[in-house]
Amino acid sequence: MTDLFATESKLQPAEMRIAKFGLGAVVRHRVYPFRGVVFDVDPVFDNTEEWWLAIPEEVRPRKDQPFYHLLAENAESEYVAYVSEQNLVPDTSGEALRHAGIPDVFDLDEDGAYRLRSAHAN
Template sequence: MTHQDTNTDQTTGGPAFRIAKFGIGAVVRHRIYPFRGIVFDVDPVFDNTEDWWLAIPEAVRPRKDQPFYHLLAENAETEYVAYVSEQNLLPDTSGEALRHAGIGEMFVRDDTGIYRVRDRAPN
């Protein structure tokens, strides 16, 4: 009996990808740090520089074999773009609108408070 590696796709031998928990337009908050944001892109596994990853303190450094999310993020003081592992995100159920200046270029908030990708009409 062989042990199946949960990080390898047995069909292709490559890395196994998990289904991302959050989709484009999802409003999320960080599990530890006081910021929230909206997902505008998803990487199925870590896709940033090794220097970036190593700069995270080892005690809280996330695994690379999980989805990573690009967020238009904000905290009480500022707005920025964040790159966050799935293990560190939770759904934000506050219903509060986000204020990030970049949201209007990518998303429209409907009457129910849901953010939808803005239609990109050709010029």
């Protein structure tokens, strides 16, 4: 007989970490030249094993940390990125983001901060 609860979670609640960056936070990658705004957070890795294994082993992030979905951009393009917390730092440049998807997800408040549009709030 299989214990249904044994496979429900690989991490115990005490092992879960609180995300360092919230929705609307502007961040940049610690190594690669891109930045973006957080629109979703996974408490631990929640992508495919194939995606994870495609990352070179010497820079492959741990799975037991928050992972962030970003509306990301670099000098050439705009895209959605999935990035581990260990690879993100706050972006303090003050430069506006140009990602075309931002108005669909966020409103800009009077202080220039990104706030989820009410249609996207959980």
